Amino acid sequence: MKLPTQNYKPNYAIMETFISAIQKLVIKDVVLYADKKIDATKSVVNK
Numbered sequence: 001m002k003l004p005t006q007n008y009k010p011n012y013a014i015m016e017t018f019i020s021a022i023q024k025l026v027i028k029d030v031v032l033y034a035d036k037k038i039d040a041t042k043s044v045v046n047k
Contacts, residue, residue, distance in 0.1 A: 004018075
């Protein structure tokens with residue numbers, strides 16, 4: 001695994017931005033999953 005570097009030192013700013021973007025994607029996917037489960041539950045309850 002290679003880390004992003006600048007002047008032969010790890011570039012922590014780029015790593016922080018990348019990790020933050022991945023966390024946002026994961027949270028978005030979890031919210032979408034939860035919304036689908038809630039909708040499925042509502043459709044069963046309303047029958």
